[in-house]
Amino acid sequence: MSLLTIVYALSFYFAVAVLGLGLAFKIRQFWVTPAPLKIPIMPAPLTGTGVAFRLGREVVFFESLFKSNKWIWVLAVLFHAGLLLVVMRHLRYFTEPVWFWVVLVQPFGVYAGFAMVAGLLGLWARRFLVDRIRYISSPSDHLMLALLVLIGASGLSLRYLARTDIIQVKAFFLGLLHFDWQPLPSEPSLLLHLGLVALLMIIFPFSKLLHVPGVFFSPSRNQIDNAREKRHLAPWAAHLDSGRDNAPAE
Amino acid sequence: MAKAPTFDIPAFREDLASPAVVPGAMDHSQPFVASPDHQADLGFPGELVDDWETKAVEKLGELLEKNRALRVYLDSCVKCGACTDKCHYYIGTGDPKNMPVARQDLLRSVYRRNFTLAGKLMPKLVGARDLDKDLLDDWYKYFHQCSQCRRCAVFCPYGIDTAEISMAAREIMDHIGVGQKYCNEIIGKVHKIGNNLGLPKPALINTMEGLEEDVEEETGITVRFPVDVKGADVLLVTPSADFFAEPHVDGLIGYAKVFHQAGISWTVSSYASEAANFAMFIGSYEQMHKVAARIRQAALDLGVKRIVFGECGHAWRVAYSFLNSLAGPWDFLDPKYPKPQHILEVTNGLIKSGAINLDTTANDDKVLTFHDSCNVARGSRMGDVEGGQFIIPREVIKASVNKFVDMDPGTINEKTFCCGGGGGLLTDDLMELRVKGALPRMEALKDVVDNHGVTHMAAICAICKSQFAKVMPYYGFPMDMIISVHQLVGDAILLGTKE
Numbered sequence A: 001m002s003l004l005t006i007v008y009a010l011s012f013y014f015a016v017a018v019l020g021l022g023l024a025f026k027i028r029q030f031w032v033t034p035a036p037l038k039i040p041i042m043p044a045p046l047t048g049t050g051v052a053f054r055l056g057r058e059v060v061f062f063e064s065l066f067k068s069n070k071w072i073w074v075l076a077v078l079f080h081a082g083l084l085l086v087v088m089r090h091l092r093y094f095t096e097p098v099w100f101w102v103v104l105v106q107p108f109g110v111y112a113g114f115a116m117v118a119g120l121l122g123l124w125a126r127r128f129l130v131d132r133i134r135y136i137s138s139p140s141d142h143l144m145l146a147l148l149v150l151i152g153a154s155g156l157s158l159r160y161l162a163r164t165d166i167i168q169v170k171a172f173f174l175g176l177l178h179f180d181w182q183p184l185p186s187e188p189s190l191l192l193h194l195g196l197v198a199l200l201m202i203i204f205p206f207s208k209l210l211h212v213p214g215v216f217f218s219p220s221r222n223q224i225d226n227a228r229e230k231r232h233l234a235p236w237a238a239h240l241d242s243g244r245d246n247a248p249a250e
Numbered sequence B: 001m002a003k004a005p006t007f008d009i010p011a012f013r014e015d016l017a018s019p020a021v022v023p024g025a026m027d028h029s030q031p032f033v034a035s036p037d038h039q040a041d042l043g044f045p046g047e048l049v050d051d052w053e054t055k056a057v058e059k060l061g062e063l064l065e066k067n068r069a070l071r072v073y074l075d076s077c078v079k080c081g082a083c084t085d086k087c088h089y090y091i092g093t094g095d096p097k098n099m100p101v102a103r104q105d106l107l108r109s110v111y112r113r114n115f116t117l118a119g120k121l122m123p124k125l126v127g128a129r130d131l132d133k134d135l136l137d138d139w140y141k142y143f144h145q146c147s148q149c150r151r152c153a154v155f156c157p158y159g160i161d162t163a164e165i166s167m168a169a170r171e172i173m174d175h176i177g178v179g180q181k182y183c184n185e186i187i188g189k190v191h192k193i194g195n196n197l198g199l200p201k202p203a204l205i206n207t208m209e210g211l212e213e214d215v216e217e218e219t220g221i222t223v224r225f226p227v228d229v230k231g232a233d234v235l236l237v238t239p240s241a242d243f244f245a246e247p248h249v250d251g252l253i254g255y256a257k258v259f260h261q262a263g264i265s266w267t268v269s270s271y272a273s274e275a276a277n278f279a280m281f282i283g284s285y286e287q288m289h290k291v292a293a294r295i296r297q298a299a300l301d302l303g304v305k306r307i308v309f310g311e312c313g314h315a316w317r318v319a320y321s322f323l324n325s326l327a328g329p330w331d332f333l334d335p336k337y338p339k340p341q342h343i344l345e346v347t348n349g350l351i352k353s354g355a356i357n358l359d360t361t362a363n364d365d366k367v368l369t370f371h372d373s374c375n376v377a378r379g380s381r382m383g384d385v386e387g388g389q390f391i392i393p394r395e396v397i398k399a400s401v402n403k404f405v406d407m408d409p410g411t412i413n414e415k416t417f418c419c420g421g422g423g424g425l426l427t428d429d430l431m432e433l434r435v436k437g438a439l440p441r442m443e444a445l446k447d448v449v450d451n452h453g454v455t456h457m458a459a460i461c462a463i464c465k466s467q468f469a470k471v472m473p474y475y476g477f478p479m480d481m482i483i484s485v486h487q488l489v490g491d492a493i494l495l496g497t498k499e
Helices: A003-032 A048-061 A063-068 A070-093 A100-129 A131-136 A139-160 A166-177 A188-206 A208-217 A235-243 B036-041 B052-066 B068-076 B088-093 B100-115 B117-121 B133-142 B151-155 B162-175 B181-192 B201-219 B248-262 B285-302 B313-327 B343-353 B374-379 B388-400 B428-437 B439-452 B462-475 B485-492
Strands: B234-237 B306-309 B368-370 B456-459 B482-484
Touching (some): A003 A188, A063 A070, A063 B151, A070 A139, A208 B068, A235 B285, B036 B181, B068 B162, B088 B428, B100 B133, B100 B162, B133 B162, B151 B374, B201 B248, B248 B343, B248 B462, B248 B482, B248 B485, B306 B313, B313 B462, B343 B388, B368 B388, B388 B485, B428 B462, B462 B482
Parallel strands (some): B368 B456
16 A cells, blocks of 8 residues: 555545535534524515525526626536536546446536636636726635636546546545545546645635535525514524513503 | 715716726715714713724624624625625725625625634635724725615625625624714614604604694695504504605605595504614614514504504615514504505505505606615515515506606616615715715616606605705706605595595
8 A cells, every 4th residue: 555545545534524524513503593683685485495496596597696797607607517517427436336327427527627617717817807806806716716727627637638547546436435445546637636626625614615505594595585474583682572561551 | 956065976877887996985985983972872882992803803703603694694705706896886986895795805804814714824815804993994984885785685696695794893893882973873862762853752743733734735635644642553653754854754645645545543653753773774683672662662552453664665674574573473463464564565455455546647747767775675575475565666656657667677676776875874974975876876767867758766765765865966866856655646646535
């Protein structure tokens, strides 16, 4: 067992742990923090089903972003839809036998890699070209895009430039899953690709990538419009009611 | 005509393009600071407290525990830029700190520095900052250049609502002794006297009697304007500007005529003679609760069956969305009616059922458009269908006038622009901001005036009406172009035609 394999194996276990625990912590924090008032952005759905559809449209179609700015929308869809297909394509490294639908996705996953990188480069260009977005960009916003572009580019290079032994890569990841470690090939572009993915997983719960759970917890989007029908009261606010009269003053 | 301004009136944009960033363009704009007395009335420290940096961060920590929205919004922004050109204050000033995300970042930078691992370890990298005097000054300036209209949140992929952020920032500032005079003085008046304008009971009764005489003189019919009548069916809670300001008072006359003609007994309360709840603007749940409790007490004292709110934007947001939380449950009111109800819901229902009749030709001298007030549009509803807050006012207007034209679709309904004076900014010390913030609405109005001959714009918010009456002359529109929706109703209603 090479040192390289050991380092990467441990890195991935660490990254999965940080991602899982970090996200669990943040989701719990979002969950337990009360929303003291009804603040859905109106018009809002009148039923829970309606809210599910509203959130669904945000997550799947980026509805609000579409209303806002078609350029950001197109680029964001290219990136996110591309990433989704790429992740689906990569499931073949973790499943044996490979699931049926993962097989179907394979050819699309390749194009999706290009779409993803194109979307990211477009979004990055806007951080330089549009004065408003240049103003609001922190170094971390640029670095996040750089990280994702590098992941995408190194991944594409593994397909088109410096191919690696993907059978062995798959053996490595299945080995991680079954706690039966197998050697990892040592091509630099593979190591770069995997190292950056692990880094992304570690950064995730400490960064703006928290928009992923955040979108589901946003009170302006996940609340039902029923304030008149159903009293909404935060536990911490209930004691304020105790001092009041419930009878007419004489 | 308004007196000559000391600032440039923004020009109407040819192509409605997003303005270029002009750093520091509104760095000089800030409202008067609340005096120690005004602060004391609300239980806030009178001046900047010792060790305020620590206390501000502690307060932020407390709010993070109490308000999910704040926590989620501070964590979730990806700086995509979707909101950057959606704020009327950015459009009117070009100041980059008026871009919603940049405004949020004034607070988010402190959140990241004190409450996130990345901000503690690598502040420069993630835009985290310690709260210092410079940043506090920026908080005071730019969280008072947000009218909490929520337009940015419509366009945000995560629904991040800058109103929640600016409310939290104002709450923190109040707790370290830096309050805003306009809001805090007014909330004190509500506690002491019962309304924002400090109108005492005798003056209120006197005003209402005067209105009764005016209407009788004009129509020959006795339309009652009751105050503190026990056992009335309806408690009307309306912004105190309705009692005498123009064009608000014509709306109040309209409500009275509607109640009269429908045979509904009603009263205002001298104890709760104010619909407004400015505590929302300063983000104080406790103050909002205290102000809302007056309405509950008035309803109990007067033994009413229904509560109806007059034309007021943020008051209707508080009434529709918050009143059940703040002052409910309303189980002592008649369950047949929504609790509370908007006057437009009442009027529209009466028109539909034929209980009142309107003669649209009474308003044939006017071509109307309608300004959706931000808090009604994005913070509330009317009626029982999604978007009823857009439908019902228009139905009532169309039942009262023959000629109605909507403004550009990008400036109405959920995408409506704030009048420029909401959120506790309707004060003369912010006049430049108010004029510049009205630009997008004035552009949309100009379009329907030039192309459709619009003569009047109706609104359903006391702040909108006051703001437009003040700023429209800067843009070449007469101040009496802005009118109350219930003025149209009041002018068109057929009084005494039924038995």
